[in-house]
Amino acid sequence: MTLTDREPDCETLIVGAGFSGIGAGIALDRAGLRDYVIVEAGDQPGGTWYWNTYPGVAVDIPSFSYQFSFEQSDSWSRTYAPGRELAAYATHCVDKYGLRARIRFRTTVVGADFDEERRLWRVIVDSPAGRAEMTARHLINASGVLTVPKLPDVAGVDSFGGHTMHTARWDHGVDLRGRRIAIIGTGASAVQVIPEIAPIAEHLTVYQRTPIWCFPKADVPLSGAARWLMRLRAGRAAQRLVSQAYVELTFPLAAQYFTVNPMAGRMDAAGRAYLRREVHDPVVREKLTPRYAVGCKRPGFHNTYLSTFNRDNVELVTEPIDKVTGSGVATTDGTLREADVLILATGFQVMGTDNLPTFPLTGPGGRSLAGFWDEHRLQAYEGVSVPGFPNFFTVFGPYGYVGSSYFALIEAQTRHIVRCLTAARARGATLVEVRREANDRYFAEMMSKRHRQIFWQDSCRHANSYYFDKHGDVPLRPASTPEAAWRSRRFPIDDYAFTT
Numbered sequence: 001m002t003l004t005d006r007e008p009d010c011e012t013l014i015v016g017a018g019f020s021g022i023g024a025g026i027a028l029d030r031a032g033l034r035d036y037v038i039v040e041a042g043d044q045p046g047g048t049w050y051w052n053t054y055p056g057v058a059v060d061i062p063s064f065s066y067q068f069s070f071e072q073s074d075s076w077s078r079t080y081a082p083g084r085e086l087a088a089y090a091t092h093c094v095d096k097y098g099l100r101a102r103i104r105f106r107t108t109v110v111g112a113d114f115d116e117e118r119r120l121w122r123v124i125v126d127s128p129a130g131r132a133e134m135t136a137r138h139l140i141n142a143s144g145v146l147t148v149p150k151l152p153d154v155a156g157v158d159s160f161g162g163h164t165m166h167t168a169r170w171d172h173g174v175d176l177r178g179r180r181i182a183i184i185g186t187g188a189s190a191v192q193v194i195p196e197i198a199p200i201a202e203h204l205t206v207y208q209r210t211p212i213w214c215f216p217k218a219d220v221p222l223s224g225a226a227r228w229l230m231r232l233r234a235g236r237a238a239q240r241l242v243s244q245a246y247v248e249l250t251f252p253l254a255a256q257y258f259t260v261n262p263m264a265g266r267m268d269a270a271g272r273a274y275l276r277r278e279v280h281d282p283v284v285r286e287k288l289t290p291r292y293a294v295g296c297k298r299p300g301f302h303n304t305y306l307s308t309f310n311r312d313n314v315e316l317v318t319e320p321i322d323k324v325t326g327s328g329v330a331t332t333d334g335t336l337r338e339a340d341v342l343i344l345a346t347g348f349q350v351m352g353t354d355n356l357p358t359f360p361l362t363g364p365g366g367r368s369l370a371g372f373w374d375e376h377r378l379q380a381y382e383g384v385s386v387p388g389f390p391n392f393f394t395v396f397g398p399y400g401y402v403g404s405s406y407f408a409l410i411e412a413q414t415r416h417i418v419r420c421l422t423a424a425r426a427r428g429a430t431l432v433e434v435r436r437e438a439n440d441r442y443f444a445e446m447m448s449k450r451h452r453q454i455f456w457q458d459s460c461r462h463a464n465s466y467y468f469d470k471h472g473d474v475p476l477r478p479a480s481t482p483e484a485a486w487r488s489r490r491f492p493i494d495d496y497a498f499t500t
């Protein structure tokens with residue numbers, strides 16, 4: 001046997017043990033494609049819910065929708081589960097579906113190169129044991145999209161003399177009681193953390209660049225009757241149906257079908273009415289009022305975020321930040337506000353070629369995926385695969401996500417991937433690659449439909465929204481959740497070339 005004949009270490013390597021990696025592993029097992037390994041940088045599963053442990057972290061959509069359709073929990077404590085319950089749910093799925101032995105924790109992929117001769121991926125991983133190479137026929141990227149924390153583009157952040165922490169890397173050793181806290185950012189994480197820390201801080205200064213639309217959420221503990229219902233098949237089905245309809249109406253139908261949905265435009269008025277009700281000081285209220293349409297940017301959902309700005313110990317600063325100094329934050333009007341703790345609620349690198357995936361990926365001919373996307377704009381066939389990058393699939397890819405529950409995305413995209421891998425196995429193929437014409441057709445279809453999306457309203461230009469990439473595209477799928485699910489079942493398998 002020559003070196004080139006050797007089998008890869010595993011048939012499929014999955015990067016990431018968040019819900020995408022967990023969902024991919026379960027889907028492969030169910031299809032009988034059991035020769036896979038999951039590598040995970042953290043030391044527990046759960047991804048988002050393992051890394052984000054700031055006070056108040058929770059889902060923004062009802063828990064009845066934020067779970068696998070085939071593994072509906074009967075133990076959510078609230079309609080919107082807190083982060084620790086999501087982390088526990090991830091652990092439950094890993095153990096129940098026998099994934100734990102397949103996961104290599106504390107193992108970070110730092111690069112992947114396609115070996116054309118052997119038709120496999122050479123994946124370089126760092127772990128406590130050192131740097132090593134793993135080989136796999138197929139590579140599934142489940143490294144997430146809200147994964148790599150973004151630091152503010154502000155001078156002097158490193159020079160701050162007190163404690164600094166990003167919301168996605170919360171330091172529970174820092175006691176916030178009676179401290180002067182500065183928080184930069186008012187995105188979805190800030191909406192959750194600000195109401196939690198304001199009551200314990202001596203003073204909280206919130207530095208806002210762009211206000212966020214915030215809406216109340218029906219976040220209540222689940223009553224005995226509701227929990228009883230969750231244990232009945234019919235009760236679970238009814239709860240899920242209502243929840244799915246609510247999620248579909250509030251995001252995909254509002255944002256993806258904005259121009260044809262008469263209800264969508266009413267959200268701004270509802271958001272303004274809520275601001276009037278919650279924020280007493282008209283000057284503060286004005287500062288908190290977004291100048292862009294609801295949906296241009298991910299909104300927040302919280303029952304006390306806006307009213308937190310009525311507190312005497314909370315100050316909203318909208319003057320741009322000049323720099324961070326050793327003792328606090330200086331704004332361009334020359335004011336320096338001192339602080340003991342600096343919290344960076346500045347989100348994640350999102351629609352960028354350096355986080356999709358989180359490691360450099362080089363296909364045949366030395367072509368980098370980042371380079372392909374820089375040149376051709378973000379695109380992927382059904383949001384899953386890219387021409388020129390055989391045996392590579394991604395759970396979150398350009399024009400895959402409609403914006404409803406992430407679990408709907410995971411189930412649709414892993415179904416797509418499993419169809420490809422099953423077909424490859426049936427044909428004895430060692431190379432699976434989406435045809436360029438199929439990808440071009442899909443991309444053209446996305447472009448022809450995107451005018452329906454809310455993102456092309458003039459006001460979205462003022463939103464500073466992470467939905468937009470550097471080309472000005474919004475790589476979200478202009479479709480509904482059922483359509484995306486249907487297409488994952490029905491796309492023509494011959495849109496892929498299989499080489500034996």
Ligand SMILES: Cc1cc2nc3c(=O)[nH]c(=O)nc-3n(C[C@H](O)[C@H](O)[C@H](O)COP(=O)(O)OP(=O)(O)OC[C@H]3O[C@@H](n4cnc5c(N)ncnc54)[C@H](O)[C@@H]3O)c2cc1C
Binds near residue numbers: 019060142405
């Ligand atoms: C605070 C917050 C609230 C959210 N709320 C909602 C919500 O209400 N509804 C919703 O639908 N979505 C929500 N999301 C989006 C959320 O990210 C997804 O729902 C989902 O958890 C993503 O799962 P994932 O597995 O794709 O990615 P992640 O959960 O990010 O998991 C990716 C995993 O890959 C690992 N990884 C990354 N790179 C590497 C590498 N190079 N090598 C090895 N391992 C790697 C990471 O350590 C991580 O564990 C929220 C996100 C955040 C941050």
